[in-house]
Amino acid sequence: MRFVSDLPIVNNGIFVYDLDIKKDHSKYYRSLEYMGTDASSEMSIKRDVLNKVLEVKKEINLACNHFISEILSMECDYHVYNSWATLTKPNCDSVAHSHTNSWISGTYYPEHNKDFNITFYNDFHNFYMTKIKQFGVYNSRFFTVNPQKNQLILFFSNLRHKIDKNNSNINRYSLAFNVLPKGDFGVEDSRVNFKF
Numbered sequence: 205m206r207f208v209s210d211l212p213i214v215n216n217g218i219f220v221y222d223l224d225i226k227k228d229h230s231k232y233y234r235s236l237e238y239m240g241t242d243a244s245s246e247m248s249i250k251r252d253v254l255n256k257v258l259e260v261k262k263e264i265n266l267a268c269n270h271f272i273s274e275i276l277s278m279e280c281d282y283h284v285y286n287s288w289a290t291l292t293k294p295n296c297d298s299v300a301h302s303h304t305n306s307w308i309s310g311t312y313y314p315e316h317n318k319d320f321n322i323t324f325y326n327d328f329h330n331f332y333m334t335k336i337k338q339f340g341v342y343n344s345r346f347f348t349v350n351p352q353k354n355q356l357i358l359f360f361s362n363l364r365h366k367i368d369k370n371n372s373n374i375n376r377y378s379l380a381f382n383v384l385p386k387g388d389f390g391v392e393d394s395r396v397n398f399k400f
Contacts, residue, residue: 218324218349219271219358223263223312230314232257233377238291245298245367246291253379254287260312260379264356268308268383271358280385282308283400287381290367292320294374298367300325306361306382313351313378320376321368323348324359 236253240246254261264284272278290311292298300323303309311322325346336343348368351357359365361382370376388397 216326216360216363218347218363219275220349220351221267221270221356221358222352223260223267223354223356225259225263225314225354227259228314229257229260230377233289233291233314233379234375236289236291238289240291242296244296246293248289248291251286251288253289254284254381257379264310264312264381267356267358268310271308280389281387282383283386283398284381284383285400287379290376290378290380292367292370292376292378294370294372297369300364300366302364303361303382307385308358308383309361309363309380310356310358310383311351311378311380312354312356314354315377316351316353316355317372317374317376318350319370319372320378321348321350322357323366323368325364325366327364 232253236248236250238246238248250256254264261284268282268284272280272282285306290298313320323346326344349357367376367378384398386398386400388395390396
């Protein structure tokens with residue numbers, strides 16, 4: 205027996221970017237009106253928050269351009285069609301979810317705390333073993349990330365994720381958004397033209 209190679213055919217990943225943000229925008233996130241329940245993360249009522257933090261918007265667009273052009277090796281225009289802030293109070297979390305009707309999603313973290321985590325789920329792995337020598341991409345059912353200050357995580361919108369329980373004694377803020385291609389894309393019977 206001779207192992208030849210592996211081909212990572214599953215098309216999901218987590219792509220982390222450090223953004224060059226000079227200004228502290230936390231006052232803006234705190235000023236927003238949020239809706240939700242006492243036990244879960246709350247979303248800002250505004251769904252266009254990136255238009256109020258242009259420095260963050262510029263950096264996010266640079267990251268999206270890099271992701272689409274360099275990592276996906278695609279040429280396409282895109283549109284960030286919605287963006288919102290998330291407030292997670294102490295002892296709160298979110299349910300696991302994906303972003304439907306979207307292509308790429310992202311979350312930006314204006315601050316770091318060891319208790320501000322996000323978990324992504326590997327739904328392609330449905331067989332669980334109790335004796336694992338070392339966890340990796342082929343045997344892990346989930347991946348937890350502790351984002352640093354001014355980090356952005358980009359991911360395909362179908363990747364299930366959740367905001368983990370905020371075990372700190374302070375509010376956790378993040379900014380999330382969704383992206384769709386703009387213009388003509390697809391082929392034959394799936395060809396569409398999205399105009400924004």
